[in-house]
Amino acid sequence: MVPLFGAVPGGPEMLIILLVLVFLFGVPLVLLLGGAALGAKLFADSGADDERVDRLAEELAETKAELRELRERQEGGPDGTDDVPDSTDQTESRSS
Template structure:
């Protein structure tokens, strides 16, 4: 008996081929993308430090107001 379409892989063979292709091509792309995202997040310290400094100024201002109220009493 000769198959009509030649040596075409069946269902399980296709699944294994797709899994191997995903590991060979997909995994490196995901790792590189994740590494770039982590790198960019560690480099973007500007807004966080500005926010911290703003909060420190606000706390300092509130402490001065409390000291003034204590002096009045």
């Protein structure tokens, strides 16, 4: 009797078919799940970045205020006097 659909694959052929299916469907699935897990981790860490941005914004505001104050001193100050800091004031401001 002749089989109607051809020969049924045996042990080694079934193993090769199984390996091909794993590579076709398993590897891309693992890569997608790994990428999703990495994306979730990066999204969860964004709160730390917000805190850092807030801290840097506060430092920027302080630096701008200090710069405004130094410019007022150099231009003569609000009372019109030319208040130029001497060398001791400069060394104190650099140390802080």
